[in-house]
Amino acid sequence: DTAVSQTPKYLVTQMGNDKSIKCEQNLGHDTMYWYKQDSKKFLKIMFSYNNKELIINETVPNRFSPKSPDKAHLNLHINSLELGDSAVYFCASSQAAGPEAFFGQGTRLTVV
Amino acid sequence: AQSVTQLGSHVSVSEGALVLLRCNYSSSVPPYLFWYVQYPNQGLQLLLKYTSAATLVKGINDFEAEFKKSETSFHLTKPSAHMSDAAEYFCAVTETGTGNQFYFGTGTSLTVIP
Numbered sequence: 001d002t003a004v005s006q007t008p009k010y011l012v013t014q015m016g017n018d019k020s021i022k023c024e025q026n027l028g029h030d031t032m033y034w035y036k037q038d039s040k041k042f043l044k045i046m047f048s049y050n051n052k053e054l055i056i057n058e059t060v061p062n063r064f065s066p067k068s069p070d071k072a073h074l075n076l077h078i079n080s081l082e083l084g085d086s087a088v089y090f091c092a093s094s095q096a097a098g099p100e101a102f103f104g105q106g107t108r109l110t111v112v
Numbered sequence: 113a114q115s116v117t118q119l120g121s122h123v124s125v126s127e128g129a130l131v132l133l134r135c136n137y138s139s140s141v142p143p144y145l146f147w148y149v150q151y152p153n154q155g156l157q158l159l160l161k162y163t164s165a166a167t168l169v170k171g172i173n174d175f176e177a178e179f180k181k182s183e184t185s186f187h188l189t190k191p192s193a194h195m196s197d198a199a200e201y202f203c204a205v206t207e208t209g210t211g212n213q214f215y216f217g218t219g220t221s222l223t224v225i226p
Contacts, residue, residue, distance in 0.1 A: 048213060099206055
């Protein structure tokens, strides 16, 4: 059983479009994250949710909007996509009591 | 503020040789430290973690790391490299009370030469 699953795995879209990436975890964790990995493999946190409440919101363009309908899901919606948004986006989850995070397989977003 | 520095963005070793990947951290409070591995086109997989128990931590696939507070280091080692160890390795730090925000190093790409 996949612990943290993201869909889609690949996403190719044109500039200006709006797209969403979905994430679900079946680990019972109460904290979920979105990370962005750039072309140099650098990982940077974008958002963190705890029990559906936003707790970390790094300096990210407001075109990016996370939505957490319940604590097992954290979706990422991106408006007006730009070339610079091309990256791999990782969803992750963790439990407050156990500090390690579990990552999804990533979504490779390519904006053309 | 927390940060992680990984020395050496690329490391090459011969098959069967010792693997040593370096990580130094900065943290104002006792940290939790992690090593993750990323195989091509895959997500990040936890190799091992330090959470203030034993300073020598053993992980999967014979990897281990030693927490040295005096050196603020958490270097990753493996006695004998296998071809299958070729991957990107990330060191990460977090502290309790920060929503478990993870700060990652810039990664070290390990190449294993047959």
